[in-house]
Amino acid sequence: SEAKSASKKKEGFLRRQTKSKTDFVTEDELLKKDVVTPDDVLRLSRCTEKYLCPPEANIYGIDFTRFKLRDVDSNQVLFEVSKPPPSYDTEDADQDLVEPDEDPNAGRFVRYQFTSQFLKLKTVGATVEFVVGGKAVNKFRMIEKHYFRDLTLKCFDFEFGFCIPHSRNTVEHIYEFPKLGEEIIQEMVQHPYETRSDSFY
Secondary structure: OHHHHHHHHHHHHHHHHHHHHHOOEOHHHHHOOOOOOHHHHHOEOOOOOOOOOOHHHOOOOOEEEEEEEEEOOOOOEEEEEEOOOOOOOHHHHHHHOOOOOOOOOHHHOOOOOOOHHHHOOOEEEEEEEEEOOOOOEEEEEEEEEEEEOOEEEEEEEEEEEEEOOOOEEEEEEEEEOOOOOHHHHHHHHHOHHHEEEEEEO
């Protein structure tokens, strides 16, 4: 019957929820796998220290070029960063070459810190701009997880849908901020670089 079917669906959903909260996986376990799935990264309970795949695994040439946060209620821009366009000057190109001892991932991080007023916001809009290389992307999915120390603050799971080759795409997602207690807000303000996030796509 329909009622029985709905009950089974609800039971399955609750079972998946329970599993996702208790069946954690570590970064070391994922690094040993040949293939890391979205379900795997959803089970991580803390920020990773390394990348789970090499940069050359990005066969679609996806590159994130701009990120903006705004307060939905006031429309005030809280944070915005853009990737500078590539330079084709020979001298600049030589400077852009990675030195042997330099971390090739050094330019892939953004560091920012929060004020107590920011952490008390209710709703923010996050705009992401990205470009796609020469291959079309079907069901492009991005999972973003935010942590303070070993506490998971928020997990976002987005599907951008189909992206045509050589396209520039802009998407805004509305985030409901988690309600934080005064004690943890003060801890986050006093230790800004212990709030970290991971993005997987």
